[in-house]
Each structure stands twice: as C-alpha cells, then as structure tokens.
Amino acid sequence: MADNDKQWYFNTVKGKAEFGPLSPIEQRMGPYKTKEDAEHAWDIVVDRNAKWEEQDRQWNGDRYHR
Numbered sequence: 001m002a003d004n005d006k007q008w009y010f011n012t013v014k015g016k017a018e019f020g021p022l023s024p025i026e027q028r029m030g031p032y033k034t035k036e037d038a039e040h041a042w043d044i045v046v047d048r049n050a051k052w053e054e055q056d057r058q059w060n061g062d063r064y065h066r
Contacts, residue, residue, distance in 0.1 A: 004020075004021055004031050005020045005021065006020070007019075007020070007030065007031035007032060007033060008030060008031065008032045008033070008034060008035050008037065008038035009021055009022070009023070009028040009029065009030035009031055009032065009038055010028060010029045010030055010032070010038045010039070010041035010042075011023045011027055011028055012027055012028065012029060013027045014027075016039075017032075017035045017038035017039045018038075019035070029041045029045070
C-alpha cells in the first residue's frame with residue numbers, strides 16, 4: 001500500500017472525506033493527514049489563497065490588487 005493510500009482526501013462532488021484515493025483525481029483534493037483536515041479542505045483552500053494574495057500584494061507593492 002502506497003503512502004497516499006493511507007491518507008485522507010476530500011471528494012468535491014460528494015462533499016465528503018474519503019480514506020485513500022478512491023475517487024477520480026479531478027474530483028478530489030488532498031492528500032490530508034487526518035479526516036478532519038480533509039473535511040475542512042475548502043477552509044484550507046480559502047485560508048491559503050488569502051495568505052498568497054497578501055504575499056502577492058506585499059511583493060507587488062499593492063499595485064495589482066486595488
């Protein structure tokens with residue numbers, strides 16, 4: 001069993017966590033270490049995107065994000 005088979009994924013079509021890469025790749029996000037992390041996949045995406053946007057603003061001197 002591969003390491004990714006022992007991790008959690010979030011199925012974006014079914015809207016639920018799954019253990020192992022059960023669904024097609026275009027329907028899943030992950031891998032995540034815990035079921036709870038997988039269940040909060042969208043929260044993690046929103047948080048990461050906000051952090052990256054802030055880093056972009058700092059890098060670009062806020063000229064592209066007004």
